[in-house]
Amino acid sequence: MIFNMMFPVPFVEISTVEPKRRVRRNLGLNCDDKMNEPLCCRYSLDVDFEEIGFDFIIAPKRYDAHMCAGDCPFVTLQKYPHTHLIKMSSPQSAQPCCAPRKMSAISMLYFDEQLTVVYGSLPGMVVDRCGCS
Template sequence: MIQRSLEIMYCMDSNIALWETAGDTKKGVKDPRLRHKGHDVLHFTFSDTVTKFHVSNATLYIFIKGAERRPLPDVVIEVFKVKKITDHPDPPGFNRVFAKKMTQPLGRGDWVKVDFTETVSEWFKNPRENHGFVVNATANGKKVVVTDNNVDKGRKIPFVEISTVEPKRRLRRNLGLNCDDTMNEPLCCRYPLMVDFEEIGFDFIIAPKRYDAHMCAGECPFVTLQKYAHTHLIMMSSPNSAQPCCAPRKMSAISMLYFDEQLNVVYGSLPGMVVDRCGCS
């Protein structure tokens, strides 16, 4: 089956809920490291037009502060999904979805990738269960993860990249072919084409750093023209016209996080960046 993909990038919501704990008897807090004065509950909001898709991949990016000198300490990184928020004063329950131990980076710090596919998939299927998540990262007992929107003008707050595909009931609408380099397909087809913004000098783009733009390639013999009525009629009416070529028939946008000329962080959608379907025209 042919599936249309969509890549989305979400920044963390600016309204962060701070939950206070008053002891070690609070229900639902499974890890003792979360039992300190307070922790931030972070949240991504997904629109109804997006949650109708299926999640094929989701990557959470969190920024870990760097160490000033060696020896570099170990960092314990944990991500917890908020299970439930109630009206009573008790803090919400948590379910750990990721844990990793790494060496703290030297210098300014670095981004860490977290596979967030399963969690985001659950939120897409059941939006009411999206109560947010908590990130906990410590080195020598000190918090080293950035969750404050006021730090470095919000450039280091968590964000998530999501790749989606259309639900199966809509797959029949896509009549184009999808191929890869291992296939010996001579006809017009859509192939993967990864674009790396850093390699081409687009350093002002924060995320995504790379994405699959796709490309069209292949032949357009007469036998395939019946799929494209307009092209077929042009060929019959004007035999001396230019031969049809394999080209994009449908394009879509990608979401980006980037710096503008004043070094402000901007979130926007750039149209015509992804080839969704190829055809002969």
């Protein structure tokens, strides 16, 4: 094949750029028993269904439900305007507490009252994030 140098050969140049991805921040702290974190944190909490007498549950036999614990000092209230205003207007009011802010479901297999095997999803069984409220 002979190319004619008088006429340039057309070409296409393609470049790709990775799109900027928004990073979702996890505002809650995840802690373990070895940490000395005094602020509101999410800790591991293993639930064993057989141990608490829920022998009608087939699976899972146990799971990590997580729990919230820790202090909610005055400086953390800036994130929650309603709680901050209540504390400012009524200093004798109860301190804000560390509580679940986001929860998710677990799927389980269990026997119902008629001993039929049921597969279901139970909402609010796992703490995903903790916060002061």
